[in-house]
Structure formats: C-alpha cells, structure tokens
Amino acid sequence: MKTRPSAATDEPIPPHVVLGCAACAACQPRLCEAVARAAQSLLQNVAVELPQSVHLITAKRVVHWGEDLHDVVPVICEGWGASVTTLSDGSRQILSILLPGDMVSMAFLFDADAECTVEAITDVRYRAFSRNDLKARLLADADSFAKFLNASVEEKGRADQLIADLGRRTAEERIARLIFNLKSRLRRRGMLQTETLEMDFPLRRHHIADATGLSPVHVSKVLSTLRQSGVVRIGDGSLRVLDRERLRHIALM
Amino acid sequence: MKTRPSAATDEPIPPHVVLGCAACAACQPRLCEAVARAAQSLLQNVAVELPQSVHLITAKRVVHWGEDLHDVVPVICEGWGASVTTLSDGSRQILSILLPGDMVSMAFLFDADAECTVEAITDVRYRAFSRNDLKARLLADADSFAKFLNASVEEKGRADQLIADLGRRTAEERIARLIFNLKSRLRRRGMLQTETLEMDFPLRRHHIADATGLSPVHVSKVLSTLRQSGVVRIGDGSLRVLDRERLRHIALM
DNA sequence: CGGTGTCTTGAATACCATCAAGTCTTGTGG
DNA sequence: CCACAAGACTTGATGGTATTCAAGACACCG
Numbered sequence: 224m225k226t227r228p229s230a231a232t233d234e235p236i237p238p239h240v241v242l243g244c245a246a247c248a249a250c251q252p253r254l255c256e257a258v259a260r261a262a263q264s265l266l267q268n269v270a271v272e273l274p275q276s277v278h279l280i281t282a283k284r285v286v287h288w289g290e291d292l293h294d295v296v297p298v299i300c301e302g303w304g305a306s307v308t309t310l311s312d313g314s315r316q317i318l319s320i321l322l323p324g325d326m327v328s329m330a331f332l333f334d335a336d337a338e339c340t341v342e343a344i345t346d347v348r349y350r351a352f353s354r355n356d357l358k359a360r361l362l363a364d365a366d367s368f369a370k371f372l373n374a375s376v377e378e379k380g381r382a383d384q385l386i387a388d389l390g391r392r393t394a395e396e397r398i399a400r401l402i403f404n405l406k407s408r409l410r411r412r413g414m415l416q417t418e419t420l421e422m423d424f425p426l427r428r429h430h431i432a433d434a435t436g437l438s439p440v441h442v443s444k445v446l447s448t449l450r451q452s453g454v455v456r457i458g459d460g461s462l463r464v465l466d467r468e469r470l471r472h473i474a475l476m
Numbered sequence: 477m478k479t480r481p482s483a484a485t486d487e488p489i490p491p492h493v494v495l496g497c498a499a500c501a502a503c504q505p506r507l508c509e510a511v512a513r514a515a516q517s518l519l520q521n522v523a524v525e526l527p528q529s530v531h532l533i534t535a536k537r538v539v540h541w542g543e544d545l546h547d548v549v550p551v552i553c554e555g556w557g558a559s560v561t562t563l564s565d566g567s568r569q570i571l572s573i574l575l576p577g578d579m580v581s582m583a584f585l586f587d588a589d590a591e592c593t594v595e596a597i598t599d600v601r602y603r604a605f606s607r608n609d610l611k612a613r614l615l616a617d618a619d620s621f622a623k624f625l626n627a628s629v630e631e632k633g634r635a636d637q638l639i640a641d642l643g644r645r646t647a648e649e650r651i652a653r654l655i656f657n658l659k660s661r662l663r664r665r666g667m668l669q670t671e672t673l674e675m676d677f678p679l680r681r682h683h684i685a686d687a688t689g690l691s692p693v694h695v696s697k698v699l700s701t702l703r704q705s706g707v708v709r710i711g712d713g714s715l716r717v718l719d720r721e722r723l724r725h726i727a728l729m
Numbered sequence: 730c731g732g733t734g735t736c737t738t739g740a741a742t743a744c745c746a747t748c749a750a751g752t753c754t755t756g757t758g759g
Numbered sequence: 760c761c762a763c764a765a766g767a768c769t770t771g772a773t774g775g776t777a778t779t780c781a782a783g784a785c786a787c788c789g
C-alpha cells in the first residue's frame with residue numbers, strides 16, 4: 224500500500240469529499256469523534272463537522288506551525304508524519320512519529336505561541352481545529368477533555384521513554400524499540416495484520432536515523448543484522464516481524 | 477549554602493512550622509499561590525492552606541509515586557530533586573532536574589495511574605495536593621488552570637530539548653547546555669546572584685552523567701577542560717560562570 | 730586509623746560516525 | 760527503447776568520541 228505524492232499541496236479539501244472522523248477507521252484515540260460529540264451535545268447540531276478544516280500535505284513536505292498558523296490545533300487523519308527539530312549545525316532529530324489519530328502536539332491546545340515543525344513522511348491528511356473553538360468545546364464536555372488530557376500524558380510518556388533510549392541504550396536496542404513501539408501503536412489502531420505481524424512502514428533509513436540519534440549508514444548496518452538473523456523482514460514500504468520474541472528481547476520489553 | 481541531611485524522612489511537618497506558599501520566595505511559577513487564591517475565591521476561606529500536606533525528603537532518598545500515593549500531586553517547595561528512570565540493566569537516566577516551584581510531573585494532575593520516581597538531590601520540601609481537590613479548584617479558576625497548563629507545556633518543551641541534546645550533541649555541548657539551562661531557570665526564580673553569576677549547584681558528577689547520558693568519568697574530564705579554560709568554577713556545592721559568552725557559545729544558545 | 734565515597738587522570742577498548750566505492754532502482758530525456 | 764543522472768541503500772575501511780578498567784588523591788566519618 225504505497226502512498227504516492229499527489230499534486231495538491233496543503234489545500235482545503237471540498238466538503239463533499241470529507242467523510243468526517245466518525246468514519247475514520249484509523250482514528251483509534253477518536254479525538255475527532257470526541258470533539259464531534261462535544262459539538263453535538265453543545266450545539267444540538269449533528270452537522271457541525273468543520274469539513275473545511277481538513278488539509279493535505281504531500282510526502283516529504285515540511286510544515287512549520289507557529290506565527291501565522293498559531294491558532295490551530297492539527298490532528299492527523301491519515302498517513303505518517305514526524306515532529307522534527309533542526310539543530311544549528313543542520314542535523315535533525317525526530318521527536319515523535321505521528322500516526323493517524325495523533326494530535327501533532329498538545330502544546331497547540333494550551334499555548335498560543337507554540338511552535339512545531341512537522342515533516343510529512345507519506346501524504347498526510349490532517350484536520351485543523353480552531354484552537355479557541357476546540358477549547359470551548361472541551362471545557363463543556365469533561366469526557367472529551369479527559370481524552371485529550373490522556374493523549375497529552377501519553378505524548379509526554381513517550382518523550383520520556385525516548386530520552387532514556389537516547390541517553391542509555393545501544394543502536395540495536397534503539398532501533399528494535401522503535402519498531403516495537405510502532406508495532407504496538409499501529410496494533411491499537413487496527414493497522415497491524417495480527418496473523419502475519421505485517422504493517423505499513425514508510426520510514427526511510429534517514430528517518431530511522433533521525434528518530435534514534437544515529438547515522439543513516441549505521442542504521443543500515445543494524446537493520447542488516449536484524450534481517451540476516453531473521454528477526455524482521457523490511458522493504459517495499461512494509462515491515463514484517465518474523466521473530467516476535469527475539470525482537471522483544473532485543474528491545475528489552 | 478549547603479543542605480545537610482536531616483533526621484526526618486518524609487514525615488508531615490507540624491502546621492505551625494509551615495509558612496504557606498505565598499511566603500515561598502523561591503516559588504517563581506507560584507503554583508501554590510495560584511491554588512491558594514483559587515481556594516480562597518472558591519471557599520471564601522483565607523485559612524485554607526493544606527498545611528498538613530507539606531513533606532520532607534532527605535537528600536539521596538528515592539521516592540516512588542504510584543500505587544499507594546497515586547491520588548497526590550507533589551510540588552517542590554525547596555531543594556533540588558531529579559525525576560529518574562532506572563533501566564533493566566541498572567543504568568539510570570534523569571528526565572528532569574526539579575527546582576523549587578516545579579510540579580514533579582504534570583501526569584499526576586491528569587492521570588490517576590501515573591508513575592514517577594524522584595530522587596532528592598538535596599533535602600527536599602514538597603507540598604502534596606490532593607489530586608481531586610486540586611482538579612476541582614483548577615476547573616473553578618481559569619487563571620490558575622492556565623498556569624498549570626503553561627507549566628505542563630514548558631515541561632514538555634524541556635523534554636523535547638533534551639531529546640535533541642541526547643540524540644545529536646557532543647558531551648561538551650550537553651554539559652554546557654545543562655549548566656546554561658539551570659542558570660536560566662534559577663535566574664527566573666531569583667536564585668542566581670546576578671553580578672557574580674554564582675549559584676547553588678548540589679549536583680554530583682553522577683547526577684550530571686545521568687542527566688546527559690554520559691559516564692561519570694567522562695563528565696569529570698569535560699568539566700576539567702571547562703574549568704581549565706576558565707569558563708566555569710565549580711565546587712563546594714556551588715557553581716560560578718566566569719565566561720558567560722564562551723559558555724553560551726559552547727552551549728549553542 | 731582504616732573505611733567509604735567522590736573525584737581525577739591515564740590507558741585500552743568499544744561503539745558509532747565519517748568517508749568512500751559500488752549496487753540497485755527510479756525517473757528523464759534523447 | 761536506451762542512456763544517463765539522481766537518489767536510496769549497502770558494505771568495507773578508517774578514525775574519533777566516549778566507555779570501561781584501573782590506580783591514586785582527597786575529604787569525611789566512625
């Protein structure tokens with residue numbers, strides 16, 4: 224299931240094309256659905272779905288939120304993204320891989336001046352909520368609010384995990400953990416073939432390198448050993464876990 | 477200004493000893509004060525200060541929050557702490573240095589099952605709010621709520637910075653940045669002597685190592701070069717920045 | 730006074746980065 | 760259809776950064 228770059232770049236999608244997030248099968252945390260429900264109970268209006276707020280980013284494109292776009296809270300509907308920081312020397316660090324259903328960053332909800340740059344790994348469809356709108360709705364619906372706060376805590380938890388990984392673990396461990404974590408997150412979203420343990424895997428070597436704090440060449444070497452020892456099969460935009468126990472053992476999980 | 481281990485260990489302090497956080501000069505973010513104000517306007521009762529909720533942890537002691545203590549939100553009143561994760565192989569990673577005025581972790585506010593282990597670097601005095609109590613008060617006072625959310629966003633921001641540091645920067649850069657960041661945070665709290673650029677610095681070599689993902693011996697070597705090149709003077713529980721510009725240059729800030 | 734804990738410094742080693750050459754694929758234009 | 764260029768990946772050689780091991784200095788304390 225390959226995603227090809229399309230011609231459109233970050234344009235609003237016509238309302239009739241949008242399905243609404245209640246129909247978004249990939250949206251496991253169902254943040255959009257929660258907001259839709261909140262709007263419903265608040266306004267007694269089922270039709271409020273903010274369809275004009277869905278946007279596309281084509282693969283490899285980088286979007287910087289902040290300044291102009293600072294009153295918007297983006298939630299990924301489809302595709303893979305990466306929250307990235309670029310250092311002064313030009314090297315990059317991926318803070319988080321963004322999967323369907325993820326809020327790009329909790330900071331947008333709480334902080335009007337939040338900044339964040341995201342790279343689209345595949346084509347990405349995302350929903351941009353108006354910040355003030357969303358806040359008002361969440362404050363009116365404690366249940367939806369709790370969902371967003373949980374997502375926030377989870378985001379921080381994964382950040383803390385990554386800190387421990389980068390600070391104290393070897394290259395093989397970091398990469399195995401990245402794969403293992405992505406597998407878990409995709410499974411929760413129903414995006415993992417549970418019998419074959421196969422999943423979409425659009426990450427290039429340099430993405431893995433930027434996510435694990437390694438060089439692309441070393442990532443390549445580590446993946447070679449993982450492949451040769453029969454732990455995973457990786458290629459063609461998909462990844463298959465062949466030896467689940469061994470992977471878990473290497474990932475220390 | 478050295479902090480010496482006292483005999484008491486994590487015991488409630490008698491109410492008459494407690495000053496209340498409005499008097500806590502170090503509390504720059506004034507979270508406690510915000511809560512006190514919220515309680516005041518909510519209950520029309522100036523005396524509500526929860527004095528029985530202030531506790532002491534003696535230096536080097538480790539406290540694990542979770543399970544039994546899971547309905548409590550701790551805020552540091554005095555002393556330095558460290559939020560720590562211990563890996564399966566026994567190595568440690570410091571996620572965050574906790575200074576007076578810091579909430580130990582935002583997760584406690586939002587997630588009833590949050591876990592977190594904290595090591596007291598010096599003797600630490602902290603205030604333990606009842607979670608449900610605090611939440612009720614914050615929901616009633618939007619202003620205080622905003623303060624806590626800001627603290628949450630800042631906490632996440634520092635975590636992201638640390639990820640980039642551990643993933644992509646050299647030992648010297650990491651240590652210089654740690655010092656620089658601590659200096660900034662202490663300055664905001666009025667805990668930095670602004671003329672001499674001197675500050676309390678109770679971190680041992682192994683604390684710096686655990687915070688930067690390095691080994692204690694290498695920390696020692698890097699600090700030697702920083703000392704010999706006249707950037708900082710460090711010892712006796714305090715640190716003095718001798719060459720502010722050079723430090724900032726090394727820290728890339 | 731020996732014991733313990735912290736720090737320092739040097740030497741040997743491990744891990745990973747960088748450099749470089751080569752393969753394979755993909756896309757482009759002749 | 761083929762030649763060519765560009766990009767992604769692989770693999771080996773070399774070197775740098777940080778770890779580990781080890782020994783010694785120093786302060787503190789019972």
